[in-house]
Amino acid sequence: MSLAGETPRHGPQIDVQFDRADRCYEPGDDVLVRYDVGGLGIDTLRAVEHSVLWYTEGKGEEDLWVHFFERVAKPAVAGSFRVTLPQSPLSYEGVIVKIRWCARVRIFFHGGRDFVSEHVFDIGRVPPARMPQATKP
Amino acid sequence: MRLPRIFGKKRGHRRTGSEAWGSFGDGLFHGALVCAGLVFGSLLISGVAVPEWRINHDFVAARGRVLAKGLVKRTVDDPLAATTATWRPTLRVRYDAAGTSREAWTRSQPSTGSPDRDAAAVRLADWELGGEVPVWYDPADPAAVVLERGYNWWMWLLALLLPGALIAFGGSGLARAVRRWGRSEEALAAATGIPGLFGPRTPASPTATDLAGLPSCDDLVNSPGTQLRYRLPLESPENWTLLGLGLFAAFWNAVLLVLAVGAGLEFTSGRVDWLLLALLVPFIAVGGGAIALVVRGLVLAAAVGTTQLEISDHPLLPGATYDVLLAQGGSGRIRQLTLALELVEQATFRQGTDARTESLVVWRRQFDAWSDVALLPGARFEVRTTITIPADAMHSFTSEHNAARWRIVVRGVPARWPAFVRIFPVAVYPAPLPQPHQLRQPGRKVPA
Numbered sequence: 001m002s003l004a005g006e007t008p009r010h011g012p013q014i015d016v017q018f019d020r021a022d023r024c025y026e027p028g029d030d031v032l033v034r035y036d037v038g039g040l041g042i043d044t045l046r047a048v049e050h051s052v053l054w055y056t057e058g059k060g061e062e063d064l065w066v067h068f069f070e071r072v073a074k075p076a077v078a079g080s081f082r083v084t085l086p087q088s089p090l091s092y093e094g095v096i097v098k099i100r101w102c103a104r105v106r107i108f109f110h111g112g113r114d115f116v117s118e119h120v121f122d123i124g125r126v127p128p129a130r131m132p133q134a135t136k137p
Numbered sequence: 138m139r140l141p142r143i144f145g146k147k148r149g150h151r152r153t154g155s156e157a158w159g160s161f162g163d164g165l166f167h168g169a170l171v172c173a174g175l176v177f178g179s180l181l182i183s184g185v186a187v188p189e190w191r192i193n194h195d196f197v198a199a200r201g202r203v204l205a206k207g208l209v210k211r212t213v214d215d216p217l218a219a220t221t222a223t224w225r226p227t228l229r230v231r232y233d234a235a236g237t238s239r240e241a242w243t244r245s246q247p248s249t250g251s252p253d254r255d256a257a258a259v260r261l262a263d264w265e266l267g268g269e270v271p272v273w274y275d276p277a278d279p280a281a282v283v284l285e286r287g288y289n290w291w292m293w294l295l296a297l298l299l300p301g302a303l304i305a306f307g308g309s310g311l312a313r314a315v316r317r318w319g320r321s322e323e324a325l326a327a328a329t330g331i332p333g334l335f336g337p338r339t340p341a342s343p344t345a346t347d348l349a350g351l352p353s354c355d356d357l358v359n360s361p362g363t364q365l366r367y368r369l370p371l372e373s374p375e376n377w378t379l380l381g382l383g384l385f386a387a388f389w390n391a392v393l394l395v396l397a398v399g400a401g402l403e404f405t406s407g408r409v410d411w412l413l414l415a416l417l418v419p420f421i422a423v424g425g426g427a428i429a430l431v432v433r434g435l436v437l438a439a440a441v442g443t444t445q446l447e448i449s450d451h452p453l454l455p456g457a458t459y460d461v462l463l464a465q466g467g468s469g470r471i472r473q474l475t476l477a478l479e480l481v482e483q484a485t486f487r488q489g490t491d492a493r494t495e496s497l498v499v500w501r502r503q504f505d506a507w508s509d510v511a512l513l514p515g516a517r518f519e520v521r522t523t524i525t526i527p528a529d530a531m532h533s534f535t536s537e538h539n540a541a542r543w544r545i546v547v548r549g550v551p552a553r554w555p556a557f558v559r560i561f562p563v564a565v566y567p568a569p570l571p572q573p574h575q576l577r578q579p580g581r582k583v584p585a
Contacts, residue, residue: 027567051323054350056539059495060484063536065349069327088567089350089534095499097482097539099350106321114321124567126531129482129499 013039014105014117023121027087031121033103034080043113048075049106052083059096075107090124095131164314170307178300185292193286196273201230201282203268204240208257211250223250224257228264232272234279243272243284352535352542354452354564362447364521365462369446369545369561379434386427393417393424437554442467442512444547444559452564453543456528461504463547466517470552471510476545477503478524480531483540500530532567 019032031052037045052068068083085101092099101123106116206229212222231240251257264270275281317325362368400413442465449460463476480500486493505522512518524545534541547559 049321049323051327053323053326056536058482058484058539060486061538063538064322064326065536066323066327067349069323071324086349087351088532090532090567092531092534092541094482094531094541096484096495096497097534097541099534104323106323112319116321125529127529129480129531131499 011039012037012043012107012115014107014115016103016105016117016119018103018119018121023119024125025085025121025123027085027090027123029085029123030082031085031103032080032082033105033119035078035105035117037077037105037107040077043109043111045075045077045107046110047108048072048079049104049108050079050081051104051106052085052101053104054089054091054099054101057098057100058094085123090126091122092126093128095129160314160317164311164318167307167310167314170303171311172307174300174303174307177303178296181292181296181300185289186296189288189292191275192273192283193288195276196283196286197234197276199232199234199272199274199282200269201228201232201272203228203264203266203270204231205229206261206264206266208254208261209250221252223252224254225250226257226261226264228270228284230270230272230282232274232282234274235276237279239274239279239282241274241280241282243282245283245285350534350536351566352533352540352564357562357564358451362462365447365449365460367448367451369448369451369563371444371446372544372560372562375434376438379431379438382427382434383431386424386431389420389427390424393420396420437557440467440469440554441549441551441557442517444549445517446545446547446559446561448545448563452533452566453526454566455526455530455532455568458523458525460521461524461545462519462521464517464519465510465512465547465549467512467551468514469512469554471507471512471518471549472552473506473508473548473550474510474518475503475506475548476522476524477501477548478526479544479546481542481544483542485538526565530565533564 015036015038017034019034025031033050033052037048049069049071051066051070053064053066055062055064067086068081070081072079083103089099091101100120102118102120104116104118106114108114207227208224209227210222210224212220225245227245228243229240230243231238233239251260270284272282272284273286274283356370358367360368360370396413396417400410400417403410403413444466445462445464447462447464450457453459461476463474465471465474478501479498481496482499483494483496486495504524505520507520510518531541533543543563543565545561545563547561548556549559550556
């Protein structure tokens with residue numbers, strides 16, 4: 001399995017575009033993800049998986065929850081999927097707990113290998129948490 | 138076809154993994170366990186269960202005359218170079234098998250032997266030479282004759298339990314490995330329950346629940362308030378600590394009492410066990426200290442008095458303001474009493490073989506404070522105030538290893554007692570979804 005970020009240097013490349021340039025959404029919004037797969041060389045695609053999920057980062061063990069998942073058995077090198085976002089959880093930048101939403105496009109090759117591209121976006125506008133400071137009314 | 142990589146490596150955003158080999162090794166290990174269970178089970182069945190079954194169902198009954206008797210010694214070499222021997226009685230009997238007179242030594246299962254030769258000899262004395270005994274012979278091999286029938290139930294249990302446990306454990310691991318094989322992290326997380334174990338790769342419902350990560354607030358709204366809608370439950374870890382300490386003190390002092398009674402009885406009979414007495418001194422110190430701590434905790438809990446908090450609605454929503462009733466019981470004077478709202482992050486992680494949880498207050502706002510509160514016995518101090526949840530507040534969040542919890546915290550500094558903290562958990566939910574007319578506002582709707 002390979003994981004690619006925004007700018008892979010070689011091998012397969014998945015360009016992902018969100019319908020909002022800032023990738024900031026509100027709960028209940030629709031998010032539209034379009035993608036193009038390039039750099040395949042002689043490899044051919046066997047399947048593509050689309051998913052929208054959240055996972056935690058920080059000091060604790062990672063928790064992961066898949067909100068949307070679909071597998072396309074007859075894939076093309078370009079595609080899109082639309083998902084209605086849920087009420088919760090909102091994206092959160094805490095001190096020891098962080099919640100990240102992302103869209104993943106995972107491609108499977110004939111031969112068994114796979115390659116995943118992950119793209120983070122935000123739900124809600126919760127400001128980052130800071131270290132505690134007592135405030136008075 | 139390219140084989141999966143054996144090693145894993147992460148460089149920046151790029152990661153090369155060995156999940157395929159991991160699943161393969163996992164499956165191999167559990168497959169070996171299944172094979173071991175099958176082999177072990179078949180050995181036990183063929184070596185123990187089937188012969189015993191045949192004796193009870195296929196062997197033919199006959200009368201045998203005892204011609205001679207003796208003991209059979211069976212020696213087993215154990216891997217640790219020790220040798221163990223078992224003894225069992227055997228008889229040479231003459232019996233009629235399908236019209237033919239035969240003579241043979243009786244057989245029995247190796248497990249019926251005794252390590253005590255004398256016990257086996259005593260048992261042998263029960264049979265008299267020339268006497269008649271019931272025997273059963275094998276119609277397929279008339280020379281095989283036994284003196285006893287019946288089932289060795291513990292051997293059957295062993296034959297079922299041990300291989301069964303190996304097959305069950307290995308089989309479940311093998312099923313897990315098969316389930317993981319070739320499936321992505323997202324596909325595994327999306328498939329839930331037994332149908333997801335072996336079912337289609339795409340779940341029936343592509344989207345999960347709309348309220349993932351929100352804690353239930355059922356336990357927070359099941360107690361009505363006296364003036365406001367809900368009375369909030371008190372989170373009191375110190376009470377559990379006090380209970381644990383009380384149990385420890387009771388157990389420790391019970392053991393101490395038994396030892397002390399023993400020492401006292403010896404003392405009254407004129408003997409003094411100085412070693413026991415010396416050991417009792419530190420035990421008494423620990424027991425006395427535990428009792429003192431429990432009594433102190435009970436006195437503090439009773440002296441400060443109970444704290445109750447009521448709230449006008451629940452769960453709480455960002456940007457909303459709620460009435461809160463604070464009621465403090467007890468007697469005496471409290472120099473300062475404060476009420477604050479806090480957001481606590483909790484992260485559970487593994488450190489070696491331990492699971493640890495770290496908590497950190499990441500947001501705190503004090504909403505009200507009262508000074509020189511005089512508490513009168515029989516009349517509690519009651520005051521109403523309000524709290525406002527910030528409009529951009531993070532909602533309460535709970536997952537398996539991570540959480541963001543909201544709570545109202547009452548802190549008090551009594552004049553004569555140590556300061557106390559009372560914690561009341563609350564749940565903050567995300568703001569409701571915008572109404573349809575709001576969704577149609579320009580810039581809100583996602584273009585197709």
